[in-house]
Amino acid sequence: MYDIVLRNGLIVDGTRSVPYIGSVGIIGDRIEDISRDKELVGKEEIDCTGLVISPGFIDLHTHSDACPLNDKSGESMVNQGVTLQIGGNCGISLIPATVENKDEISSFFARTVEIVPDDKNIDLYNMGDYISITNEKNQIINTGLLVGHGTLRAAVMGFDDRKANDEEMEAMKVLLDKELKGGAFGMSLGLIYPPSSYGDVEEFIELGKVIRDNEGIITTHMRDEGDGIFNSIDEMLEVAEKSGVHMHISHLKLMGTPQWGRSQEVLDKIDKAREKGAIITADQYPYEASATGLAALVPSWALSGGNTKMLERLEERSPELLKEIETIMNKRGGPSRVLIASTNGSSPEFDGKYISDISQEMNLDAVETVIQ
Template sequence: MTLASNNTPDWVFRNARIIDGTGGASYHGELAIVGDTISAVGPVGSISQTGRNEVYLQGLALAPGFIDSHTHDDRIVLDAPEMLPKISQGVTTVVVGNCGVSLAPVTFKGDPPPPMNLLGGNRSYEFVTFASYARAVAEVVPAVNVAALVGHSALRLAVMADVNAKASDSEIERMGAMLSEAMENGAVGWSTGLFYPTNAAADADEVSRLGRYVARHSGVYATHMRDEFEHVLESIDESADTAKAAGTALVISHHKCAGVENWGRSQQTLPKITRLAQDQTINIDVYPYAAGSTNLRADLITDTYPIMISWSGPHPEMTGRYLIDIAAEWGLDLSSAAAKLQPAGAIYFQMDEADVRRVLASPLSMIGSDGLPHDVHPHPRLWGTFPRVLGHYARDENLFDLETAVHKMTGKTAKVFGLTRRGQLKAGCFADLVAFRPDAIADLATYEKPVQQSVGIELVMVNGKMSFGQSGASVTRAGRLVYRDR
């Protein structure tokens, strides 16, 4: 047992299977909380003090609150701060601002261009500095903690008249000043989305020069690489080279080998990333599904894999239907039907299950949902990612043990993003906790019915406050902006 305080505990959890987030073996134990901090944790019988609240878990798993390493929750934490899609999964911290897309520091007079519209319309973009976004999070107090990245597309659209060009020296300086402001006010790093038109014109020089502003604050660099299809190996090299030139740790976002012609290539990509990681800090995030989701894009239209419409501006009645069926009904080819649906979003069944399993099992991978909360018919990963890893892949498929699964969504993620005192059950750490039933935890969200809470989550605490319980609703909101350990 480790003690951090002699005060009477506010909470004591007894008779739990302690999974501490380190990846080490679980054990039968108990845990005490004083205020927002874990004050003691150890084997059964080691905590003699009686808590103001005593909870007997009867052998349920008690783990650190899950950290969603890849989200687009920038706006939903303000507009729907109860955060049911995430806290109902046991998530207590979300990493926002991925894929080059962040709310700050940019505003729009008209409709935000894709992919910025993944976070909402122009009214969603009201923050010209990161500090103003941080203040909004503090004022709202969402149910989960927020760790924020600054998006490269947001920077480019805020500064550049033409984002289809490489940034000039003066534009890089202006974007660099914005990055510095963000890092000084609590951002944990930055992200690029070189796959997207608002970011694609940025070359390696622009990315590495901007990355140096983040490196001065020990921030992390997350990237939606330029290509996850045919040129995935070259994109890995570009990502590693720019991160190394900048002096930042690298996170390769939602690593995949997309397109049927690339199925099986994780047998090439993962060894390459592992070799590169011997010389620099590289990690990857992954969601536990063989389908991705983003805007409906002309360059992703194909008849080699199914495409489901997640929303459509002019044709909302087509939401949740497959593009091939819509095209047949309209008497159009796939590309013409897709054009008629625009602006729109889609779910692309473009990955191979064997590749997904290899990436999930990699020691470099951590779990991120990449859910899109503003989609009318979202990908089921928004509501089901973490229980799916614990239930389907760890328990049912034996892809890894439960301790490894929890580590990939807690201690590892906290270390990658430098989140001080998060991700472990250890005296002195913040009291972000989840209790769940290992034998019953399961995702219920499907592609056909994606908005469904998972089962098997018994309770969730955020910063020492009971925040979600068996009622299936958010109880107390206690989230905060969380900072990188410098």
């Protein structure tokens, strides 16, 4: 007699074997039997006819770092079948931070990720803090974390657009090593998001070696997912080859219609590097859209120095800034393809509208609408 029997579901067991109809017998928290034809009897039996029975899914690309801190139990993820989520992607994580720069890092996180800890005074500076705080929360999902390279860089050298000097490089390596030993699974790059985008190949190779030694992984939001994608892949392959780190390309895609149809070229390039021994993998989502913060329309140089500096530059409205915002927006499909999904409660009248609609309503041109 089992505690629970899941009866007559389509079993997809994660081993790539052909799915089959069967039943699963569970005692306590262990699967004790999986059977195609035996009649399993349980104290509780759940009819799974027409449903799939499978191990929990791993969502390796989330920005859910702050959700456990805000008493979000992970129910929405579990309802989709996800039982393990990995946060801290695209160069952006809540840790590491110091007392001096915690607020700046939090606002950097907020600019892209939108969900920030409700408690602004929470003592969250490193992996150890993260684990002990989240362990006390009522979580029904497992969470793992990557160190965002942008956060790591900001914690050591702020938000300036410059190369790291030897001392700063060493400090980043020490801090990264500490967080990896403290439980982080690896590091993420976010090369369209400053300050991660201010790093160069040499920096990534040096940090890559630290991650390799800790048997971690680098995930990467590449520098260019549009017309510059082939150079961007080369950059990542060089890091993988020279550091020996496992490089994982996040949300691999070809952005912008001129690039469509070139997937095979991208895949061939990756295959070739793998044949030469580089450890390189990628993931992809099955829809034609991307989601990020509106600041992704602002060029990297205009974000140098952090949030306050960005706002000053937007206020100035220099002709080259206006031009570049327009160019970036057009690469993403233009004002009629950029949708404001949410303003996180600050301007609900814009939620669910395209930039083109809002600019018509406000009687402003598209770039001015983005700035405002």
